[in-house]
Amino acid sequence: MPLLATLGQSGPIYLQIRDRLRHAIGNGEIVAGTRLPSSRALAADLGLSRSTVVAAYDQLIAEGYAQSRPGAGIFACDAGPMTGPMTGPVKEPTIGANPNGAPGSAPAGRSEPPLALSPGLADLTLFPVRSWARTIGRVARSEPETLHHCPDRFGDPLLRLQIARHLLAWRGVRCDAAQVVITGGSGEALERALELTCDAGATVGLEDPGYPPIRRFAQARPWGLRWLGIDENGAVVPRGRPAPRAVVLTPSHQFPLGGAMAQARRAAFLDWARRTGGWLIEDDFDSEFRYAGRPIPALAALEGGDRVIYVGSFSKVFSHGLRLGYMVLPAPLVDPARRAMHREAPRVSVTGQRPLARFMEDGSYQRHLRRVRRVYARRHGLLMRALEAHLAGRAHWRRDNAGMLVAVHLSEGVGDRQIAAAARRAGIGCLPLSDHVAGPGRANGLLLGFCATPDHRIAEAVRALRLALQEAGQPVGGGDSGG
């Protein structure tokens, strides 16, 4: 390999070796699958220390140009087209595959394509990679200082303004940018909202079934917990003493059972908050995804909504990787939140904030939402038809026309954890409903996602799920197939 002749000009030697090999792999000089010379042999050839060659190989592996197979050696990968010796591979996102998949994945090889019907996953292939990157590039040129610093602990003022506008247009929530706090995902928002409203010894109300991370967070704090059961109208208003200082609710779409909270129940919660001085923390995690019917107004948009801390997320609807969410604070909580956040290290990166604000400002974000919603609506319909065809009589579920997952209730018999494990072996990533129950309630069912499963795999995955149910000995239950 005539490497030596081209080395020796500039930059660290290991990067020069990396560049040369990357180029050779990129242009096909070294064919994918070829075993690279051992680091010892190449080091001897080039008269370099072995550690230099090992460093170059590590780099190639991290960048996805080579792969280490323990015991066998290091092999060239298919790296796609090249743009030049000093830039990374341009990877075209491909439908149905992780856009940052195999070649770019971790050296540890931990990245796997998502299992079919995994709940909670957005379809990464729909992410507007190019327009997002263009927006970031534009901000880097015209507002570079916003990419490393934000003087306001509540987050970028422009992003907060765009969020306030978005909430008015999409959710009917009327607020000022000064009330909006940018957080590291909606999880941080829920945590901060609880910390802000609950002192040690306070009681916190959580829906049950509910979102396990916020349950674990609250359990690790010095708070009493009250489980709010879910009936056909939504979460049940807490009674008795001590009254919770705050309750976390998912009124637009109960997580994980689905269904919107009935109008009368909403009014009852707002009345409860007014009477007790408690706070309602509204986790509006997937309300952008409603595929039919009228939008459900947010609790924060109703009369009495000044007792509501509204929490939203960009993770589900836009990008998990950005780790951006937000909360809208009622006016009396703004100053206490500033004081509390002043005492703590910030937990949210500024780098994506101004680009996201510009992305919302020029309408790209809203276009993306509408596009994704069309795809998810279609997949929701495909899942409904497949469930009807293959699981009617064995299970029942709601026809919500909303959200990113469907809770399928199983009749008593084999437990949902066992069935989820069997399904996983068959490539189905559903989650057991019972993992989402904390209090005295019981549940036996499976949470099925549909957003990140390509259209043509949905029916096939539901068929595989039926087989898993049969093999696990799940009897033909007595439940109806509706809800």
Added chain:
Amino acid sequence: MPLLATLGQSGPIYLQIRDRLRHAIGNGEIVAGTRLPSSRALAADLGLSRSTVVAAYDQLIAEGYAQSRPGAGIFACDAGPMTGPMTGPVKEPTIGANPNGAPGSAPAGRSEPPLALSPGLADLTLFPVRSWARTIGRVARSEPETLHHCPDRFGDPLLRLQIARHLLAWRGVRCDAAQVVITGGSGEALERALELTCDAGATVGLEDPGYPPIRRFAQARPWGLRWLGIDENGAVVPRGRPAPRAVVLTPSHQFPLGGAMAQARRAAFLDWARRTGGWLIEDDFDSEFRYAGRPIPALAALEGGDRVIYVGSFSKVFSHGLRLGYMVLPAPLVDPARRAMHREAPRVSVTGQRPLARFMEDGSYQRHLRRVRRVYARRHGLLMRALEAHLAGRAHWRRDNAGMLVAVHLSEGVGDRQIAAAARRAGIGCLPLSDHVAGPGRANGLLLGFCATPDHRIAEAVRALRLALQEAGQPVGGGDSGG
């Protein structure tokens, strides 16, 4: 104002109004300080709804082109040169001022220039805004998918590789990229390291005085706490039962007292970890800043360092706004950490990770570190001379030649909280040492930063501090001026 004639072509109306006004303010057509027409008057002029004009004004305020003075109206700001109607103002970073300061700051007006001698602050004016933005722009063109998604929960493989290289070169720590976990600042790393090693009921050892956020975090968990006092050799090895499962240490530079842990004490901690099976969590928060003498090797670089979880940060040395830190896990903790992180929502944004990896790869990061270190070394020297000139005999302090702050010990008398409050009124942002004490120990002193205070303000700030001490009635103490 001939606005109407130019409106009506494309985009939302409020953005068109914003563009027109922004342009007029940018090119001096509307002079800074001019009161803009009331939203009611402008709306009537243009035949638009008032809310549209309010939206345009909000946007101008958020972007720093206008300022709201309650009760007086909205006024045009001095917005600097324009690059075009659809891009934001180009703000040249100015030395000695917050680069994202007044015009770009929050509508809430909460951004203030840092007080002199505030500890814990880096000098934002030294941040390499342009080369960082160029790097992000390059990544946006050549590896756009890395700006929204990372398939590995431990973080970008290339950044982890660069961190492993950096640690070997700068800190003597030998590790594999697979052991490196990217976190949202070093705070998250410390929290995760504790959660990973300590079950409910475990005992945790924390230095006292120490870092208040990690103390508050640990106090809110179901753990027993053991305070490790600090003597002239550093933190004291815990004795007695139950042995802590983990201790958090700052061996390179004790926070906040300063001073490096003695060699024998390091060996004693490593021996303690080996004997008890406990873990050492090494918070190496500012070790890049050592202005004289030999670098202190990291605990993780020593024999027995396989009991050490090494924690590093980019916040102090690079950018607070990126919210990036990391930990290096001993091999046996890698799989447990993967399992734990798989159960939780990620807390770290991907957007800055690949750009930072490229910034490290091409040497820009290291150049930045060396440049900043030169400036901080000079300011450290200026602070030492000013303390000698103005506070000798009233206080004593270490001559560490390291870190980002100096602990100045006061003799008994007026409490440090009272003095810090008086100093704050005089524009000095020092913090009381006693706020950093949790256990039975006592301390009376002030923490002074020097990194973010311009050279010419340091001596003047120390003089003002002496006045604050005199006014608060601090007697001429018996302490020596050395350490």
